[in-house]
Amino acid sequence: MTAMGTQKVTAKELTTIILNKEDLFILDVRNESDFSDWKIEGISVDIINIPYFDLLDDIAPALDAIPADKPVVVVCAKEGSSIFVAEQLAEAGLNHVSYLEGGMKSWSEYLEPVKVADLSGGGELYQFVRIGKGCLSYMVLSNGEAALIDTSRMIDQYQRFMQKKGVELIHAIDTHLHADHISGGRALAQRYGAAYHLPPKDATEVTFEYEKLVEGRDITVGQETIKVQPIYTPGHTIGSTSFLIDNTYILTGDILFIDSIGRPDLAGLAEDWVGDLRDTLYSRYKVLSEELIVLPAHFGKVTELGIGGLVAGRLGTLYSENPGLNIEDESEFRRTVTENLPPQPNSYQEIRQVNMGKIAPNIEEQREMEIGPNRCAVHDK
Amino acid sequence: MNSDKVLDAKGLACPMPIVRTKKSIAELQSGQVLEVHATDKGAKNDLTAWAKSTGHELLSSNEENGVYKFWIRKA
Numbered sequence A: 001m002t003a004m005g006t007q008k009v010t011a012k013e014l015t016t017i018i019l020n021k022e023d024l025f026i027l028d029v030r031n032e033s034d035f036s037d038w039k040i041e042g043i044s045v046d047i048i049n050i051p052y053f054d055l056l057d058d059i060a061p062a063l064d065a066i067p068a069d070k071p072v073v074v075v076c077a078k079e080g081s082s083i084f085v086a087e088q089l090a091e092a093g094l095n096h097v098s099y100l101e102g103g104m105k106s107w108s109e110y111l112e113p114v115k116v117a118d119l120s121g122g123g124e125l126y127q128f129v130r131i132g133k134g135c136l137s138y139m140v141l142s143n144g145e146a147a148l149i150d151t152s153r154m155i156d157q158y159q160r161f162m163q164k165k166g167v168e169l170i171h172a173i174d175t176h177l178h179a180d181h182i183s184g185g186r187a188l189a190q191r192y193g194a195a196y197h198l199p200p201k202d203a204t205e206v207t208f209e210y211e212k213l214v215e216g217r218d219i220t221v222g223q224e225t226i227k228v229q230p231i232y233t234p235g236h237t238i239g240s241t242s243f244l245i246d247n248t249y250i251l252t253g254d255i256l257f258i259d260s261i262g263r264p265d266l267a268g269l270a271e272d273w274v275g276d277l278r279d280t281l282y283s284r285y286k287v288l289s290e291e292l293i294v295l296p297a298h299f300g301k302v303t304e305l306g307i308g309g310l311v312a313g314r315l316g317t318l319y320s321e322n323p324g325l326n327i328e329d330e331s332e333f334r335r336t337v338t339e340n341l342p343p344q345p346n347s348y349q350e351i352r353q354v355n356m357g358k359i360a361p362n363i364e365e366q367r368e369m370e371i372g373p374n375r376c377a378v379h380d381k
Numbered sequence B: 001m002n003s004d005k006v007l008d009a010k011g012l013a014c015p016m017p018i019v020r021t022k023k024s025i026a027e028l029q030s031g032q033v034l035e036v037h038a039t040d041k042g043a044k045n046d047l048t049a050w051a052k053s054t055g056h057e058l059l060s061s062n063e064e065n066g067v068y069k070f071w072i073r074k075a
Helices: A011-019 A033-036 A061-067 A078-089 A105-109 A155-165 A187-190 A270-284 A317-322 A330-338 A346-354 A361-370 B014-028 B041-056
Strands: A005-007 A022-028 A045-049 A072-075 A097-098 A112-118 A124-130 A135-142 A147-151 A168-173 A195-197 A220-223 A226-232 A241-245 A249-253 A293-296 B005-009 B031-036 B059-065 B067-073
Touching: A005 A011, A005 A078, A011 A105, A011 A112, A011 B005, A033 A045, A033 B041, A045 A168, A045 A361, A061 A078, A072 A078, A072 A105, A078 A097, A097 A105, A105 A361, A112 A249, A124 A155, A135 A155, A135 A226, A135 A293, A147 A155, A147 A226, A155 A168, A155 A187, A187 A195, A270 A330, A293 A317, A346 A361, B005 B014, B014 B031, B014 B041, B031 B041, B041 B059, B041 B067
Parallel strands: A005 A097, A022 A045, A022 A072, A072 A097, A147 A168, A168 A195, A249 A293, B005 B031
Antiparallel strands: A112 A124, A124 A135, A135 A147, A220 A226, A226 A241, A241 A249, B031 B067, B059 B067
16 A cells, blocks of 8 residues: 555565665664664665654655655654655655565564585585674584574574475574573474573573583584584583584684673673683683684674675684674783673573573563664674 | 553554544644543554654653653643
């Protein structure tokens, strides 16, 4: 029922446009505080903010700000106001006007599957990029079986992917107890009768049964063809665990990102964990091969998105270029990871409670808790 | 809190709560108070920002059983 000339664009389509670095102009019509907190980003994206309530009587301020030759996508929180504004723009004669279906709510939830590589035993490794929130999750597939690491809340998207690939989930693993997003790992494991793994040191307060992630106890996917080797790497949380896959890929969770490092304060114990974080980053990872490919659980900036959206980096390159790995002085390191940190992720304390099984909010409440950026890195200012 | 008029915007999705609020405010005299009831979660930040941009004063707001109530004094 939209006016002539107004089209909808899905979060998936918008993701493709952004990853292809196509020219795009976004008119975000949410209020200023929501916009400054969190918005759509992309290397080729031009974005401006004019709240819809300033355009109710007169669309002219928006018309004046939109370049004539660029396609425009209008965005709001859910979609209602963006449809209203897009229709006004189309009626005023603007071509190529669309609105984001489902608004920022849908943007926050969309997962783009990006293939990382074929594995030596015939399996595959995929990265799921939650582009709207900066979360990354991983799937190892081999011989009809799948393992998922750092699963996002929207488990239907993984389920459809696994159906298409003809695989069954046998392991859901979280590298640590997450504070920025609600884990879908436990729910998805239940659905498939799969095992749900957590580091025991992060799970002292959980209300459910789980498999203990312990160094030396490998996890196999697909008749022992793919080994997922846990490596204990505390610092972001006391239990944080990394994974070595196929001796080539290291999943670093929220400890090491491409352009930054994890923050130790989200469980309230920053001072206690600084030493662990430094030890993990400056000693434990240091003895590993420089040729390992780092696959983190988050990205902070769109510039970290590589070909097809893949977020990855060679460990040796990170040791020379990542600012978080190049702080020689211990007290300076301590200051960097405990002082002047970015604001904490929205509802991070409640999110931890959900992931421990202590509270069970409904789907709408869960969505609301997750709105906004992840802010898990020390440099996410 | 006393109000001169009550607007029921429950069940309405964005942008309608603001569209109706704007219309109702237009029918009041300067200094009179409009009470708005809404269920859209976005209404809180939006009404606050809208009041600021138009110069009306958001006197108070609360939430009870999923209903958001706002008291706005016309500029």
